[in-house]
Structures are given as structure tokens and as C-alpha cells.
Amino acid sequence: MNTEELARLAQQVCERAAGNEQIEVCVSTGRSTTVRAYNGEVESLRSGVTAAIGVRVLDDGRQGFASAGSLDPDVVADTLEAARRNVAFGESDPHQRLAEPDGMEPPGLDLGDPAVLSIPDSDKIAAAIDLERRCLDADPRISGVRVAAWSDGWSQSALASSTGICVQTSTGSCSIGAQPLATDGDETQIGYAGDAARRPDDLDVDRVVTESTELATGQLGATKPPSEHLTVVLAPSVAAAFISVVASVLAADSVLKGRSPFADRVGSRIADERLNLVDDPTDPATLGATNFDGEGLAARRNALISAGVLDGFLHNAYTARRSDTASTGSAVRGTRSVPGVGIHAPVVATGDIANDKLNASVSDGVLVRGVSGLHSGVNPTSGDFSVGAWGHRIAGGELAEPFREATIASTLQRMLLGICGIGATAEPLAGGMSMPPLVVADIALSGV
Amino acid sequence: MTPTTPTITADSTGVGPLVDLDVVDATLREALRAGGEWAELFAEDRSSTGVLFDEGRVEEMNSGRDRGVGIRVTAGDVTGYAHTSDMTPDGLADAARTAAAVATRSPGGGTVDMESFRGDGTAEPRVEVLPTTVGEDRKVALLRAADEAARSMHDAITQVTARYADSRRRILVANSHGICAADDQVRTLFSVSCVASGDGGLQTGRETVGYTVGWELFDDCDPAELAQRAAQRAVTKLAARPAPSGEVPVVIARGGGGVLFHEACGHGLEADLVRKGASVFRDRVGSQVAAEGVTLVDDGTMGPEWGALRIDDEGHPTQRNVLISDGVLSDYMWDWLRSRDDGRAPSGNGRRQSYTHLPMVRMTNTFVTNGDIDPDDIIADTPSGVYVAQLGGGQVNTATGDFVFGMTEAYLIEDGKITEPLREGNLIGNGPQVLVDIDAIGNDFAMGHPGTCGKDGQGVPVGDGQPTLRVRALTVGGTAA
Numbered sequence: 001m002n003t004e005e006l007a008r009l010a011q012q013v014c015e016r017a018a019g020n021e022q023i024e025v026c027v028s029t030g031r032s033t034t035v036r037a038y039n040g041e042v043e044s045l046r047s048g049v050t051a052a053i054g055v056r057v058l059d060d061g062r063q064g065f066a067s068a069g070s071l072d073p074d075v076v077a078d079t080l081e082a083a084r085r086n087v088a089f090g091e092s093d094p095h096q097r098l099a100e101p102d103g104m105e106p107p108g109l110d111l112g113d114p115a116v117l118s119i120p121d122s123d124k125i126a127a128a129i130d131l132e133r134r135c136l137d138a139d140p141r142i143s144g145v146r147v148a149a150w151s152d153g154w155s156q157s158a159l160a161s162s163t164g165i166c167v168q169t170s171t172g173s174c175s176i177g178a179q180p181l182a183t184d185g186d187e188t189q190i191g192y193a194g195d196a197a198r199r200p201d202d203l204d205v206d207r208v209v210t211e212s213t214e215l216a217t218g219q220l221g222a223t224k225p226p227s228e229h230l231t232v233v234l235a236p237s238v239a240a241a242f243i244s245v246v247a248s249v250l251a252a253d254s255v256l257k258g259r260s261p262f263a264d265r266v267g268s269r270i271a272d273e274r275l276n277l278v279d280d281p282t283d284p285a286t287l288g289a290t291n292f293d294g295e296g297l298a299a300r301r302n303a304l305i306s307a308g309v310l311d312g313f314l315h316n317a318y319t320a321r322r323s324d325t326a327s328t329g330s331a332v333r334g335t336r337s338v339p340g341v342g343i344h345a346p347v348v349a350t351g352d353i354a355n356d357k358l359n360a361s362v363s364d365g366v367l368v369r370g371v372s373g374l375h376s377g378v379n380p381t382s383g384d385f386s387v388g389a390w391g392h393r394i395a396g397g398e399l400a401e402p403f404r405e406a407t408i409a410s411t412l413q414r415m416l417l418g419i420c421g422i423g424a425t426a427e428p429l430a431g432g433m434s435m436p437p438l439v440v441a442d443i444a445l446s447g448v
Numbered sequence: 449m450t451p452t453t454p455t456i457t458a459d460s461t462g463v464g465p466l467v468d469l470d471v472v473d474a475t476l477r478e479a480l481r482a483g484g485e486w487a488e489l490f491a492e493d494r495s496s497t498g499v500l501f502d503e504g505r506v507e508e509m510n511s512g513r514d515r516g517v518g519i520r521v522t523a524g525d526v527t528g529y530a531h532t533s534d535m536t537p538d539g540l541a542d543a544a545r546t547a548a549a550v551a552t553r554s555p556g557g558g559t560v561d562m563e564s565f566r567g568d569g570t571a572e573p574r575v576e577v578l579p580t581t582v583g584e585d586r587k588v589a590l591l592r593a594a595d596e597a598a599r600s601m602h603d604a605i606t607q608v609t610a611r612y613a614d615s616r617r618r619i620l621v622a623n624s625h626g627i628c629a630a631d632d633q634v635r636t637l638f639s640v641s642c643v644a645s646g647d648g649g650l651q652t653g654r655e656t657v658g659y660t661v662g663w664e665l666f667d668d669c670d671p672a673e674l675a676q677r678a679a680q681r682a683v684t685k686l687a688a689r690p691a692p693s694g695e696v697p698v699v700i701a702r703g704g705g706g707v708l709f710h711e712a713c714g715h716g717l718e719a720d721l722v723r724k725g726a727s728v729f730r731d732r733v734g735s736q737v738a739a740e741g742v743t744l745v746d747d748g749t750m751g752p753e754w755g756a757l758r759i760d761d762e763g764h765p766t767q768r769n770v771l772i773s774d775g776v777l778s779d780y781m782w783d784w785l786r787s788r789d790d791g792r793a794p795s796g797n798g799r800r801q802s803y804t805h806l807p808m809v810r811m812t813n814t815f816v817t818n819g820d821i822d823p824d825d826i827i828a829d830t831p832s833g834v835y836v837a838q839l840g841g842g843q844v845n846t847a848t849g850d851f852v853f854g855m856t857e858a859y860l861i862e863d864g865k866i867t868e869p870l871r872e873g874n875l876i877g878n879g880p881q882v883l884v885d886i887d888a889i890g891n892d893f894a895m896g897h898p899g900t901c902g903k904d905g906q907g908v909p910v911g912d913g914q915p916t917l918r919v920r921a922l923t924v925g926g927t928a929a
């Protein structure tokens with residue numbers, strides 16, 4: 001099925017809306033391939049095709065949802081009926097209605113580069129094997145590569161609603177990832193890096209090899225640091241992880257439901273004035289770019305934090321109606337889930353300290369190159385966080401010995417206000433994203 | 449156009465194999481035609497229901513359905529895999545050829561031993577009441593009762609979210625070596641999450657109960673009582689002070705503390721990681737890796753626990769595997785591929801998230817067995833430290849053994865007594881070190897909360913458990929100076 005046919009199918013289901021019923025249908029098809037290499041050979045090649053439908057039915061403020069992994073006509077009909085059955089048990093919320101067209105023009109991005117469709121399997125295998133070999137050759141201490149993988153995918157989707165929305169999208173992407181092992185005597189350390197892009201020639205294999213192997217070798221000899229409060233430099237990938245968490249608590253659903261520490265703070269300083277954060281899904285360079293949000297409204301650029309002041313929250317149609325404002329085009333969803341609220345493509349403005357001068361600006365502290373346990377270590381309601389951390393000491397303004405088996409802890413609120421430096425260059429991350437390193441004062445490092 | 453015959457012969461009552469066995473046979477033969485040595489068909493039919501009760505009302509009721517097949521073909525160390533939701537004979541044959549395309553390096557190729565197919569490819573669900581036979585209004589009533597119980601518990605409770613979920617997963621696994629096995633897995637889960645507001649901000653409390661059972665879950669579980677416990681956790685934390693920062697003795701309450709072992713050493717005992725040199729426990733079988741008295745077991749047969757299965761996702765019966773016996777590493781966990789390479793039997797630990805995924809070595813229900821100390825004596829014998837009453841999720845770096853896990857409810861221990869509540873934080877430790885640092889094991893074993901274990905992008909349901917135990921020193925990642 002092409003996207004036109006998917007859109008027609010979605011519209012046909014929406015046309016079955018009866019009475020006060022509102023229907024929204026999301027349909028998608030996809031294909032994907034993943035190749036893993038090991039010991040110079042293909043270890044596995046996995047490929048497949050998928051199809052999915054998600055039907056949301058609203059009736060008098062009540063919501064029901066059903067989804068299935070097939071677009072067979074009988075399945076489509078069953079899914080609509082299941083969503084209708086589920087509506088009967090929903091309870092009314094006057095704000096719960098589908099998004100209405102808002103006249104906003106989508107950015108008109110061409111995100112469906114067909115280049116990924118024409119890559120022969122032999123090239124994908126060669127890419128994975130080459131990635132493994134290059135990691136092994138990068139440093140004599142690299143003793144193996146746990147994962148050297150290539151993946152690609154192509155998906156087509158359409159979304160239609162009985163309020164007159166009908167949009168369609170094709171997107172393709174490919175990615176590589178490596179987990180090399182560095183060994184010295186009895187000690188083994190593992191590194192990781194990856195990249196993703198819309199076109200295979202945009203993948204930065206050199207960066208993935210260098211970054212993943214240096215992360216592994218750089219940790220050899222790492223020890224547990226003493227516990228103290230100090231200034232930390234967050235490497236770009238770590239900064240990006242924290243910014244994603246911050247963005248999640250700026251979603252209006254958590255605000256409305258009393259689960260965000262930043263409720264009632266619009267217009268107030270919530271971060272150091274150096275921090276500027278926007279959501280920009282209109283930049284086609286990032287994989288977060290999109291023409292439409294999860295309810296079919298135009299994706300748009302939204303300022304979230306300007307000079308440390310909270311500009312506003314991200315909204316989908318429901319949270320906007322409940323807050324008496326307009327959707328910011330921030331509905332995010334999969335085909336098989338109801339639209340939530342979230343950030344598409346976070347961008348942090350660069351600062352004024354050259355990246356290679358950041359350590360000197362800190363004098364004594366730590367550079368955090370990786371964190372673990374983000375899913376269990378951040379409470380987005382209270383803002384408390386405590387996550388596993390590893391990286392290097394900074395002593396006398398110079399990078400010093402590596403540390404591991406430690407945590408960094410604070411609250412999101414204090415961390416944002418404690419930003420005391422931002423790198424002048426945004427460094428590339430997977431998926432076309434880029435992020436400058438951040439310097440944050442007064443973080444608790446726990447070790448010995 | 450080739451005429452196609454639907455091969456789904458079973459309706460939702462679970463009668464008959466997911467794919468007709470003649471079609472299974474033909475598909476496996478097709479998969480081996482190009483020279484593969486071994487082929488497997490994995491069929492899955494999953495349905496689920498979820499109800500989300502938030503802000504005092506049913507916010508969403510949803511249902512989902514998924515059916516599909518994954519075909520795996522191996523030749524030497526090469527594995528080809530293809531998945532499809534097209535379960536017609538032609539769709540399966542296409543997938544078989546796609547899977548076989550990369551696995552063709554064997555000179556002779558394998559044969560299908562259908563004559564020795566063990567089992568008829570069917571299984572009955574092991575539940576008393578299928579959740580699908582229960583009216584949705586009864587599910588909503590439980591959620592409402594939980595919401596009301598939590599809100600009436602304390603004025604500080606400002607938000608309550610309650611969730612009900614059930615799932616049914618029917619699988620059929622057949623391979624060219626004659627395995628033909630099926631399972632019908634039903635799981636039911638109920639969770640409550642509360643927000644309490646106080647002068648110091650917001651705090652949260654959560655309780656979850658889930659078993660590999662049907663609606664009979666609620667014979668023994670009172671959602672209102674569960675909700676009150678979640679509310680109490682949130683309210684207690686309003687008065688919490690910052691957790692300490694640094695190494696302290698840590699007593700972990702019975703039950704969910706088992707997640708510590710899941711992270712500290714469970715993953716490191718998965719044979720796929722061991723084989724690639726990515727585990728600190730490689731080459732350690734037969735060695736003392738933990739304190740005496742520590743016995744660690746992974747047991748997929750442990751019905752009705754969350755990680756219970758009759759067969760794994762490669763068709764092998766699950767079993768009770770003793771991994772560490774009185775401190776000595778006795779074995780790793782195995783899937784088919786890794787056990788084939790080692791010339792031994794699999795241990796029933798080959799699992800996958802769905803038909804779109806390749807199986808790999810995974811845990812089921814992982815737990816530490818009882819010691820002989822009264823848990824009250826363990827606390828009384830701890831002059832100062834931290835008591836962890838409830839744990840969140842964790843993560844491990846298997847190459848170093850460094851792991852973290854979240855404490856979602858914890859208290860100070862002062863002079864042998866549990867005293868003030870602590871704010872949330874992560875604990876960090878090193879698996880091999882923690883195992884030898886266990887210096888007290890209680891006699892009050894319990895299983896913990898249902899969990900989802902993530903590995904290489906796949907999530908599977910797992911259980912864990914332990915008696916109260918003490919670790920001589922763990923790093924608490926708090927903020928207190």
C-alpha cells in the first residue's frame with residue numbers, strides 16, 4: 001500500500017462515524033532490516049514487514065482506543081468495533097475532542113529519501129563487518145566488539161480524522177551502532193556509540209568508531225571516586241539525555257495533572273540565563289524533524305526556555321483545550337497508542353566557552369561521559385535525580401584519571417539553575433541531533 | 449494470483465495450533481531448501497486490554513491484537529530471520545526464503561524431522577478465569593475503588609493513577625529437529641501511583657501487583673489495600689530528608705530486592721554475553737563468586753510468578769536453574785544457539801519480546817534463597833546504614849559488573865533501628881564485589897513486583913525475589929553532605 005492508499009483507508013474508516021462520534025485513524029506499514037556482525041562474519045540478518053492500525057473513538061468526551069498489527073479488512077473492521085466498545089466504558093471529559101484543523105502550514109520537509117530502499121543486503125552486511133573491523137583496528141587494547149550492527153527502516157503512515165484532518169508521511173532512516181570491549185589484564189571496559197541518518201552516506205562511521213573505542217579504552221584503570229559536591233561537565237550525549245528529561249516535564253499533560261515541578265512557573269526563571277531551549281522539528285537535518293504531529297497538525301518551532309525563563313509548555317489538542325490555549329503541534333504517538341505530549345527535536349543554543357576550554361573553566365570537577373539508570377533514577381514529578389555516572393576527573397583544569405561506580409545527584413530544578421557554562425560548539429550526536437556540553441555547579445558525586 | 453488458504457485454525461478460545469502443522473512442515477522445508485542447517489517457525493497471537501484511570505475517571509480503555517510469524521534459519525554461526533504478519537502459506541513461504549537467503553553456507557543443508565514432532569502444537573491457558581470473560585465494568589469498578597481508597601487515605605494525596613492490564617499470548621514453536629510446542633500465557637496486572645503534595649514539593653508512591661494468572665488475581669489482591677499502600681509511600685516521603693552520599697551498609701527488604709541480583713549478576717550469567725567476553729563472570733564456573741550462603745536461582749517453572757513460562761520462546765521446557773550454589777558459580781543461563789555451540793542442553797532461557805524479534809538468553813524468575821537469620825536481628829545488628837524498603841528499576845554494565853538501581857522507598861538505620869525516610873536515589877555497586885559483601889541473609893523470602901527486563905531493545909516479563917539481606921557496603925547516590 002502506498003501512502004495515498006493508506007490515507008484513503010484511514011478516511012474510509014473515519015467516514016463510518018455515526019451520531020456524535022468522532023473517529024481518528026492512524027495506519028502505517030513498515031519494513032526494516034538489522035544486520036549484526038561478529039568475528040568478521042554476519043552473525044544475524046533480521047528483516048520483516050509490519051502493518052498497524054490504531055483507532056481512537058471519542059463520543060461525548062469519552063475515549064476508546066484499539067489497535068492491531070494488520071491492515072486486513074476484517075482486522076480493520078474489528079479494530080473499529082473494539083474501539084467503539086471501549087468508548088462505552090470511558091468517562092466524559094468536556095475537553096476530550098479530536099484536534100481541529102488550525103490553518104497552520106506544515107514545514108513541507110522531504111523526509112522520505114528512498115536511498116535506504118535500494119541498499120542491497122550485501123552492502124548492509126559489509127557495513128556491519130567493516131564497522132567491527134575498524135573498531136578492532138582502532139586500538140590494540142580493543143579485544144572484541146560485543147555488537148557491531150547496521151539497521152535500516154522505511155515506514156509509511158497516514159492519519160485521518162472525522163474533523164477533516166488527513167495527512168500522510170513516508171520516512172526512511174538507517175543507523176549503525178558499535179559496542180567495543182577494551183581489555184587490559186583482567187579488566188574489561190565497554191564503550192558505545194551510534195549514528196542514524198536518512199541517507200547511508202550521511203552516517204558518520206569515523207565518529208562512531210572513534211567515540212565508541214575511546215569510551216572503552218578511556219575507562220581502563222577507572223576507580224571509584226571520593227564523595228563530594230563539585231562542578232560537572234556533562235558531555236554532549238549526557239547533556240542531551242538530561243535535556244530530554246527536562247522537556248518531558250514541560251509537557252502540559254504532566255503539568256495539568258499536577259505531576260510537574262514546573263507547574264505555575266511560566267514567565268519565571270527556572271534556569272540559568274545562559275540556557276535557551278527550543279523544540280525545532282522543522283530542521284530536516286535531524287531525525288526528529290516531522291511535518292505533522294501525532295494528531296495531524298503542522299509541526300512547528302516552539303521556544304520552551306529563553307534566557308532561563310520558562311516560555312510555556314508543550315500541548316496537544318486535549319491539553320491545549322483544557323488550558324484554554326492552542327495546540328503547539330506537540331502530540332507524539334505511535335500508530336498503536338493514543339497521542340501524548342512530547343518534544344520532537346530539542347535544540348540547546350550554544351554558549352560562549354570554547355569546548356576545549358571548558359575543563360579549564362571548571363578547574364576541579366568531573367567530566368561525565370556516560371550515565372546509567374536514567375529510567376529509574378529520575379523522578380519527573382519531584383525532580384529528584386540520582387544516576388550512575390562515569391567519566392574523568394578534572395584537576396587543575398586538565399582532564400585527569402577516569403572514574404566509575406559513582407552517581408551524580410541533584411534535582412532537575414537545581415541543575416537548571418546551576419548551569420554555569422555552555423560550550424560554544426554543538427557536537428554531533430546520533431540522528432543529526434547536536435548538543436553543546438553543559439557545565440553544572442554543585443552536583444553531588446557519590447563514590448567511596 | 450495464487451489462491452491462499454488462511455492458516456489460522458484457532459479462534460480466541462485457543463483450540464488447535466496457531467498454524468496448521470502441515471503448513472509448519474512445508475514452511476520449514478522451504479526454509480532449508482537453500483542450504484540452511486536448521487530452521488524454526490515461531491508463531492504468536494497476542495491480545496491485550498488496558499484501562500487507565502486518572503484524575504478520578506476512566507481516561508482511556510484500549511485493546512490490542514497482534515499475530516505473526518518469525519522464521520529463523522541457521523548455517524554455522526550465521527542466522528537469518530524474517531518476520532511477517534501474513535500468515536497464509538504463501539506469506540510464510542516468502543518469509544522462509546527471506547530468512548534462508550543469508551544462511552546458505554552449509555554444503556548439505558538440514559532436513560525436517562516432522563515424524564518426531566513432539567506435541568500437537570496446542571496448549572491450554574493455565575488460569576481459572578480468562579480476563580476476556582470478565583465484563584469491563586468489573587475492571588473499572590476495581591480501579592474506582594483503588595482511586596477512592598488512595599484519595600481518602602490522606603489530604604496530601606493530590607493525584608492518583610490506577611491501571612489495569614491483562615494480556616494473553618499464544619505461541620507455537622516448531623523446528624527442524626522435531627520440536628513442536630505451544631504455550632498459552634495469560635498475565636494480569638494492577639498498579640496504583642499516587643502523588644502527595646507538601647511544603648517541600650511533590651512526592652510519589654507506587655504499588656504494582658502482577659502474576660501469570662487470570663482474573664483470579666483479585667481473589668487474593670485487594671486493589672483498595674494496594675492503593676492505600678501506594679498513598680502511604682507518597683505521604684511518608686513528604687517528610688523525607690536527602691539520602692546520604694557515599695558507601696554505607698545497606699539492608700534490602702525482602703521481595704523486590706531481587707532486582708539487585710538481576711542487575712548485579714543475573715545479566716552477567718547470560719551465556720550470550722559470556723561468550724563474547726562481555727561479562728565479568730566469564731571463566732568463573734566452579735569459583736567462589738559470592739559469600740557463603742548465597743544461592744541464586746533462575747526458575748521459569750515458578751508459576752504463577754510474572755516470569756513464569758511452560759516453554760521458552762524456542763520451545764524448550766523451562767526449568768529451575770541453580771546459578772550460584774552456596775557462593776560457588778555453578779552455571780550460566782542458555783538459549784539454543786549458545787548451548788549448541790557448547791554441546792550441552794539449553795536451560796529454557798531463550799526468550800523474545802515478540803515474533804518480530806530474534807530470541808536470546810534472558811532471565812525468567814531470578815531469586816536468592818532463604819538464609820537463617822531473623823530479619824529483625826539483621827536490622828538490630830546494623831549500627832548505622834540505609835534500609836531499602838522498595839526498589840525501582842536498574843541497569844548494569846556487564847563488562848565491568850557496575851550496576852545501579854533506584855530506591856523508591858528507603859529509611860535511615862540508626863543504632864539498629866529504622867528511623868527517618870529518605871528521598872529517592874540510586875544505589876550503585878559492582879556485581880562481583882556486592883556478591884562477596886553480603887554478610888547477612890534473612891529467613892523471610894518473598895518474591896517482589898512484576899518487572900520488565902530490557903536487553904538490546906527487547907522487553908520481557910520477569911520476576912525476582914529475595915529474603916531480607918545486608919550488603920556490607922554499597923554506594924548510596926544521595927545529596928546529603
